[in-house]
Amino acid sequence: xxxxxxxxxxxxxxxxxxxxxxxxxxxxxxxxxxxxxxxxxxxxxxxxxxxxxxxxxxxxxxxxxxxxxxxxxxxxxxxxxxxxxxxxxxxxxxxxxxxxxxxxxxxxxxxxxxxxxxxxxxxxxxxxxxxxxxxxxxxxxxxxxxxxxxxxxxxxxxxxxxxxxxxxxxxxxxxxxxxxxxxxxxxxxxxxxxxxxxxxxxxxxxxxxxxxxxxxxxxxxxxxxxxxxxxxxxxxxxxxxxxxxxxxxxxxxxxxxxxxxxxxxxxxxxxxxxxxxxxxxxxxxxxxxxxxxxxxxxxxxxxxxxxxxxxxxxxxxxxxxxxxxxxxxxxxxxxxxxxxxxxxxxxxxxxxxxxxxxxxxxxxxxxxxxxxxxxxxxxxxxxxxxxxxxxxxxxxxxxxxxxxxxxxxxxxxxxxxxxxxxxxxxxxxxxxxxxxxxxxxxxxxxxxxxxxxxxxxxxxxxxxxxxxxxxxxxxxxxxxxxxxxx
Amino acid sequence: xxxxxxxxxxxxxxxxxxxxxxxxxxxxxxxxxxxxxxxxxxxxxxxxxxxxxxxxxxxxxxxxxxxxxxxxxxxxxxxxxxxxxxxxxxxxxx
Numbered sequence: 142x143x144x145x146x147x148x149x150x151x152x153x154x155x156x157x158x159x160x161x162x163x164x165x166x167x168x169x170x171x172x173x174x175x176x177x178x179x180x181x182x183x184x185x186x187x188x189x190x191x192x193x194x195x196x197x198x199x200x201x202x203x204x205x206x207x208x209x210x211x212x213x214x215x216x217x218x219x220x221x222x223x224x225x226x227x228x229x230x231x232x233x234x235x236x237x238x239x240x241x242x243x244x245x246x247x248x249x250x251x252x253x254x255x256x257x258x259x260x261x262x263x264x265x266x267x268x269x270x271x272x273x274x275x276x277x278x279x280x281x282x283x284x285x286x287x288x289x290x291x292x293x294x295x296x297x298x299x300x301x302x303x304x305x306x307x308x309x310x311x312x313x314x315x316x317x318x319x320x321x322x323x324x325x326x327x328x329x330x331x332x333x334x335x336x337x338x339x340x341x342x343x344x345x346x347x348x349x350x351x352x353x354x355x356x357x358x359x360x361x362x363x364x365x366x367x368x369x370x371x372x373x374x375x376x377x378x379x380x381x382x383x384x385x386x387x388x389x390x391x392x393x394x395x396x397x398x399x400x401x402x403x404x405x406x407x408x409x410x411x412x413x414x415x416x417x418x419x420x421x422x423x424x425x426x427x428x429x430x431x432x433x434x435x436x437x438x439x440x441x442x443x444x445x446x447x448x449x450x451x452x453x454x455x456x457x458x459x460x461x462x463x464x465x466x467x468x469x470x471x472x473x474x475x476x477x478x479x480x481x482x483x484x485x486x487x488x489x490x491x492x493x494x495x496x497x498x499x500x501x502x503x504x505x506x507x508x509x510x511x512x513x514x515x516x517x518x519x520x521x522x523x524x525x526x527x528x529x530x531x532x533x534x535x536x537x538x539x540x541x542x543x544x545x546x547x548x549x550x551x552x553x554x555x556x557x558x559x560x561x562x563x564x565x566x567x568x569x570x571x572x573x574x575x576x577x578x579x580x581x582x583x584x585x586x587x588x589x590x591x592x593x594x595x596x597x598x599x600x601x602x603x604x605x606x607x608x609x610x611x612x613x614x615x616x617x618x619x620x621x622x623x624x625x626x627x
Numbered sequence: 628x629x630x631x632x633x634x635x636x637x638x639x640x641x642x643x644x645x646x647x648x649x650x651x652x653x654x655x656x657x658x659x660x661x662x663x664x665x666x667x668x669x670x671x672x673x674x675x676x677x678x679x680x681x682x683x684x685x686x687x688x689x690x691x692x693x694x695x696x697x698x699x700x701x702x703x704x705x706x707x708x709x710x711x712x713x714x715x716x717x718x719x720x721x
Binding site: 238239240242334335336349350375378379381441443444446447448450451458462465466467468469470472476477478479480481482483484485487488489491496497499500501503504505507514516517518519520521522523524526557558559562572573574575599 | 633636637638639640642643652655656658659660662663664665666667668669671674675676677678679680681682684686687689698701702703704705706707708714716717718719
């Protein structure tokens with residue numbers, strides 16, 4: 142088995158048994174990145190020299206019998222996470238020259254585990270997009286077909302893992318930005334409960350929705366890295382002070398007797414029949430494993446996308462106010478006064494979709510409109526969260542499709558924002574309610590991967606990971622690698 | 628939405644916008660607002676607005692103590708224009 146297709150547990154065992162070194166592993170993956178970057182455009186920055194240095198250090202630690210289960214294993218970070226001394230762009234012209242002065246907590250934790258950063262991944266600008274086409278650095282291409290999008294906003298992270306350029310990529314999910322690209326690229330994407338993973342140093346988009354998570358080949362890999370990423374952080378005011386369970390040990394939780402809720406609204410109009418077939422086949426596997434399927438309904442779920450496109454732009458317009466051309470980021474040339482400096486720095490620094498969302502957010506928060514839009518959306522958000530609560534009184538996990546269709550063509554949905562927004566129709570609900578959710582590969586339609594979505598109760602990460610792991614022991618969809626990347 | 632409204636929102640958002648861009652925003656904002664107007668269908672009398680997704684969490688407070696060391700030089704390395712540890716902007720007071 143080649144180094145690049147090994148699981149994290151296999152890599153850890155191989156490093157410890159001295160079958161290969163971290164330097165060899167890191168070099169192998171850097172060579173793969175070099176070979177495929179032009180085609181995929183999955184990374185914004187490659188940090189080869191520092192990666193090789195860190196790998197040599199990790200080898201020293203391992204040779205002395207030190208380190209943990211992740212020591213010496215390479216990863217990539219979504220370019221939304223601040224990395225000390227390394228350019229952190231959020232895929233925006235605004236931050237093209239920004240070198241982060243500190244590490245995000247997630248970055249620091251994984252560094253402390255001895256993981257090796259290979260680079261920073263491409264994404265939609267400020268994580269606003271569902272196709273990776275809003276990046277200042279150009280779109281990422283889907284490893285399964287270069288004419289297609291990888292999904293977004295964590296498109297670069299998903300493409301890197303799908304193409305086996307790294308075994309693990311960090312990512313963030315505000316409305317589906319981990320799960321939707323995971324589905325379109327055929328990898329495992331995990332969004333933990335809101336507050337489970339620190340947001341410190343993760344450039345804010347919509348603070349009541351943003352959550353960091355993982356893209357890996359399998360649920361077992363996700364459990365290993367999530368155990369290292371999760372936990373209370375006093376530097377994040379919404380971080381939850383709650384012990385982190387051993388997610389790896391939890392993988393073996395028995396599945397028999399588990400009640401799975403099929404969300405009626407997920408299987409209504411708009412779902413591609415071939416996608417539906419793959420999802421139903423996956424549900425049949427769960428039945429065979431001893432789970433029971435129960436239909437549940439969330440009557441207001443259809444309003445999740447409209448509620449999101451009020452709440453998220455409102456919070457984004459506030460969060461992105463910090464980019465003013467004064468302390469960091471792009472500054473317009475020869476401003477005639479302070480107002481001109483603000484306006485032109487922002488007008489030039491932000492791309493079209495980011496500006497559209499700032500404009501929408503500014504409008505819905507402006508005097509006279511607050512009650513009609515923002516307050517109303519917050520109330521609808523409560524209704525949807527309550528309906529999820531009621532569903533979870535009956536079932537352990539809710540399942541359904543991650544996306545309505547497989548990956549779509551580059552440029553095919555960029556003309557109308559609503560068409561693009563509807564890509565996240567199945568994923569946004571979990572963000573509004575703060576629930577943990579994941580997407581796992583469950584089949585193919587015309588050689589394109591399809592994702593099965595699992596949503597759990599607050600802090601039911603163990604239940605989700607074990608359910609996904611049970612499925613991945615029965616199937617091999619998650620081990621499929623796109624042609625040309627084997 | 629009228630062009631003046633678009634310009635007014637752009638001003639509130641501190642975004643420069645040339646005349647040619649305005650129709651594009653008129654169109655996309657109209658379509659987004661019409662899309663989100665679906666929210667009116669929901670019955671929300673007596674529903675508490677939800678600002679935070681986790682039930683029962685309260686804003687955490689910390690003691691008012693200095694915890695950071697002075698790192699302004701490191702932070703200001705990213706600034707477009709600095710002099711004597713101050714951020715420079717165009718003259719505000721005549």
